Amino acid sequence: MTIPVLIVGAGPSGLTAAVELSRLGVDVRIVDRAVRPSTESRALAVQARTMELLRVRGIGDEMLALGNQARAAGLYTGDRKLAPIELHRMPSRFNFILMLAQSETERLLAEQLARQGVKVERGVEVTSVRPGGDTVAVTLRGAEGAEERVEASFVIATDGPRSTLRKTLGVPFPGRTLPQDYVLADLHIDGDLPEDEVSIFLARGGFVAVFPMGRGRFRMMATDPDGLLDGDADPTAEQMQRLYDRTVGVPARLHDVNWSSRFRINSRHVPTMRAGRVFLGGDAAHVHSPAGGQGMNVGIQDMVNLSWKLAMVLDGRARADLLDTYSSERLPVIRTVVRFTEIGTRVFNSTNPVLHALRIRLAPKALARNAVQNAAAAMFGQVSAGYRGDALAEGGGGVGALRAGDRVPDVGGLYDALDLGALTLFTAGQAIVDVGRSWDGVVSVRDAAALTPDGWLLVRPDGYLAAAGGPGDAAMLDRWLERWFVRPAVTI
Structure with missing residues (x-):
């Protein structure tokens, strides 16, 4: 089977x-x-x-209740605040960064x-992968050593930076390992540090x-260019205190480490995601500096992009060619994240005295x-990322400053009105309504006289604009849908 x-x-x-596909009615297996x-x-x-x-997928409210909100990122030198980044x-x-442990x-x-x-x-674990014509044959080995051969129509590889599937399939993972050594620790800090702000000391x-x-707990990440921390063991509170005291001008006591680690930063991404x-x-497709807290978010957004397309195919x-747009849309976003996090890391981590003086003066x-x-705020929050110019946006038009491929702002309860398993057409024009209804199952129609009285918006399940136009653009809407989707059979 x-x-x-x-x-x-x-x-x-x-x-x-797995959450998104199973919610959309797709049978999935997920292994780790x-x-x-x-x-x-x-x-x-x-x-x-x-x-x-x-x-809108039923998870965010619990995350909000558990996490801690940071509404700014402050840049400091010693105990002097240079400037805030107003998140x-x-x-x-x-409009904040929610601090919540990945676990x-x-x-x-x-x-x-x-x-x-x-x-x-x-x-x-996966022991072999053999692509075929219409399926992929995967051999799985369980904890007791028993092997099972699975045939899947599609496989999603999210098995981390050392991905077995990526290596087996021969997909390159080019990039570099940055030279600096880093340490981090989750611990308690007693001192006058804000609990609603990320603090960066240069x-x-x-x-x-x-x-x-939250509640006096912080994550501290630091460089150790002078080798103050000897050995290879995970850093202790006392060692983190030495790094803190060397750089930070705000007196504090560090104690009760919950987790700590040493690491180097890899900056890599695949040339294709399919x-x-x-x-x-x-992480099987992209790894980069933790600067700006972008990585996990990019991966989650990868899967939201892919899942609705895969379910509809x-x-x-x-x-079927809708699936090609997963890679073509996500790779430019990933390249931008990798490039800017690497630049930011090099600027913040530099020990060059001239560069340090410049960043203190210019920031x-x-x-x-x-x-x-x-x-800066939009980039941190990843709300400026979009797919304008990709193949799926071609011929999609726009309305006002909003163009096909752009993120649609969540105004007037728009996201709550989305059909998360189909395209949602917001319109008050009868000719546009008629086109939308002729694509029943592909398009869900919403009356939107208050939202767009003179035009229409076709919004994807991931909240990006598929197409838009005015009351005379019914034919354009129909053509765009015909390019990517299958017209429903007419029942008599």
Whole structure:
């Protein structure tokens, strides 16, 4: 028996794919080689765009209740604040960074998945992958050593940066390992550090970033260019205190480490996110600096992008080439994230005295400009990312400043009105309504006289604009739908 989708890897990306696909009626199996879920906090930041997508899918409210909101990122030298990055400027109702341990995000996703009738199969690893014509043959080995051969119509590889599937399929993973050594620790800090702000301390000898987790708990990340921390063991509170005291001018006592680690940053991404019937996502497709807390969010958004397309192709509502737009849309976003996080890391981590003097002098001037603040906030929250110019946006038109491929702002309850399993047509024009109704099952029609009285918006399940136009653009709407979707059979 062939299963529609096998998902390999049960981190945030794989769990998101399983939640989304099973909610859309697709039978899935999700396996992970780890015997039990991770209890480490790992990725910490949940960005505005991720919250927009997860809230309407039934997970965001619990995340909000558990997480801690940071509405600014302050740049310091010693104890002097150079400038804030005003995250509250994000053009989203979630105009903050939500600090929530990755283990909690995974738990909430897994609980939602269980409510949908799907359980993660743990202690199961992939030993071979053989693509065929209409299926992919995958051999799985369970915790007891028994092997099982599975045939899947499609496979989603979210099995991490050392992805077995990516390596087996021969997909390159080009990039570089950055030279600096880093340490991080989740611990308690007693001192005058804000709990609603990320604090970044810049010094000639490196940097320290402190992320508030709530109730006196923080994540501290630091460079150690002078080798103050000897050995290879995970850093202790005393060692983190030495790095803190060297760079930060705000007196504090560090204690009670919950988790700590040493690491180096890899900055890599695949050249394609599709290898036949296997799709790559999350850390299996891209890894980069944790600067800005972007990584987990990019992976979750990968899977929201892919899942609605895959569900519509599997049930015959969309043409197969819609699946090619997963890679063509997501790769430019990923390239931008990798490039900017690497640049930011190099600037913040530099021990060059000239560069340090420049960043101390220029940061306040740059961040005093509204345009810079607005752009920085939107970039951090990932609400500025879009797919304008991709193949799926061609011929989609637009309305006002909004063009096909752009993120549609969640105004007037628009996201709550979305059909998350189909395209949603917001219109008050009868000719446009008639076109939408002729695509029943592909398009859900919503009366939107108040939202767009003189035009129409066709919005994708992931909240991006598919197409838009005026009352005379009914033929254009029909042509755009015909390009990517399968017209429903007329019943008599």
